[in-house]
Amino acid sequence: MTTLSKFYTPRQVASFLGISQLTIYKWIDDGKLKAYKVNQRWMIEQKDVENLVYGKGATRQ
Template identity: 40%
Template sequence: MEDKIFTPAQVADRLQVAEKTVYRWLDSGKLKGVKLGRLWRIREEKLEEFLQKNTPE
């Protein structure tokens, strides 16, 4: 099974928020990602967890 991996720009586009907002979520730990040097990458499963925790029911 292959994990999908997104850039902050792809996450911002998908959620229709500013890219800066995604970086704030990553820096605060609200959204889990992996930092490779200066670049962030977000696994699809971590994005789904973030959405489940932060979506009003």
């Protein structure tokens, strides 16, 4: 059985973490947080937020 991943916008992730959107975009630019560009919007997968929070960091592909 395949499960669908949950995706969030940078605004949502910033709200969850209590930080600014600018910080989220900086982390994306620095490669600290993995994100995908979908129809001109950045989307961040839930597992990548969890990896950041729990210290695993982003893995570039």
